[in-house]
Amino acid sequence: MTTIPVIDLAPALGGTAEARMAVARQMEAACTDIGFFTIRGHGVPLALIDGLRSHAKHFFNLPLERKLEAQPEDPAVPRGYRALGFDALSRGNAGQAPGDLKEYYHFGRERWPDAPYYTGEEGRRYFVPNRWPKEPQGWADTAAAYYGHMERLTNEMMALVALALGLDERFFADKIDRHITAMRINFYPAQTAAPEPGQLRAGAHTDYGLLTILNGENTAGGLQVQTRQGDWLPVETAPDTFVVNIGDLLMRWTNDRWVSNVHRVVNPPVEAGAEAQRISIAFFHHPNYDALVECVAPPGQAKYPPVRSGDYRTQKYRQTRV
Template sequence: MPDSGPAPGSVPAIDLSPVLAGVPGAAAEAGRAIDRACRETGFLTIVGHGVPLSLIQETRRQANAFFDLPRPEKARIARAAPAFNRGWGAVGEESLAKTLGAAAPPDYKEYLSIGPVDTSDDPYFHRPEAFPHFAANRWPDAPDGLRPAFTAYFRAMERLAADLMELFAVALDLPPGFFADKIDRQCGSLRVINYPAQTDGPEDGQLRAGAHTDYGSLTILHAEDRPGGLQVRQPDGGWIDVRPTPDSFVVNIGDLMAMWTNDRWVSTLHRVGNPPRADAAASRRLSLVFFHQPNYDALIECLPSCRAPNEPPRHPPITSGAHRLRKLNRANDY
């Protein structure tokens, strides 16, 4: 069950297995732990989540095989435009720090992104405002097993994100299904990120991923515990390293959840740091990152349970899709 609270400078861990097993009172207890974590750090780790380790390992294996391909092979599915979050992005194409207005070098990473894998002929997925949120995925010719592995992993993350959003509703004193009609056509993405070994060294001020906040409702990360990893900004301005385990996911809330909660929950600044120079030659790192994004036309405005009667909303209403496009364009403004 949820722990008794994080130690200073740590990310709390929550066991979801009693919730998924339907243990009485487990959802309410998990909701309290989630609320505490989201108020204090905006980050938590989860275990007992029900995602098979074999699926995680196979997705990682296929991803590593793709990133091992020669650059020209990967470039066959290069993304077509900054807001077109599909396909391969090379090292140096993006600067996440620029999403917050910072002047920063591009990030030292490459990635492969896909979007929803279960669309239909429903006009919702094809009208003009649906683009690029439901743009077609770009699949590589090799390795052969990548598409089925990524598809299965995306579906597993959608299910897990829906479970978490239901617990978010409990944590915020809302009906358990409050978010259901706002995420039933979620337009998030799976971004698999390769942080290459830094044999040549980064340029001045360059990080594997610059300091940023995430765009959507929540992010689910599976990462490796290797030098040069995720760091979370603390209220005192310091940074703490997040040390993942193979059976856990790191979860953090994004901008839209902070807006929905009137900043009761914090969309916390985080980054991916560089490895120590002594470890740089063996510092390759792979992350599986699922960015959950509410329906593109979902209106994000202050929830009634998240402000006092005379307290004004801190953020103007905005649709999920409009916010996402704004952040994507800033990240790729080169």
């Protein structure tokens, strides 16, 4: 494969059974081969995407001391601002590298039911209040609206995933209805100093959950995915599309039928200068924390033991901290 497949979701969203199955088959082909594809026809308003991106650009270009006001007091709390080099994603896949050359803002859903699943001892580890800065005004509301559209989109896509895998269309419904999805808005600043040996904007890694829905930019120093032959393939994007890749838990669910592929964000060339500033918006769709991920495979052929969704994510977060 020399390019990332592009899939139009429009025929499947509210379409006939035949149209939905046709789109599911396209997803199956992409996820079996490279684990990445681009979607259009997703129904998320372009104005909302642009609004969230504009708020993020405003925030990340504030002075560092202003951004640090939005940093959580406890580094283990996955909310708020993280400065340059906070984590090294390659360590989640047993790699060794200095901290990644990115800043990011970490948030989740804005509200949840007053019920023990969310407010109990375990629930509080995943349903954490967001931490928003004083400026830009309106960022929290825009982020919440975007999160809601992503929830709708991933519900639709996981139904298509089930069809692609030959399962009942609602197979995943009770495993994602109380999902613990987090979002990160990543900021890759222009590089004014040479990186350390082995240091990238984001080291080679896989994602942890089901689906990652990414809105990026075509700027110098971008996203690359590794092919089965070991080559690195640039991932192109556009303002009205999303890049989708599957994560480790979905690969485990398929018993490696689908690939959670290694990807990275490379450094820009020195001559790119200030033009190499980059923002990407990532929705890391993750199942309910108590969902048991068991291979959909005949008895005795499972490559992985069952694992709880929340436990797997917690383990990966710990591995990547510098």
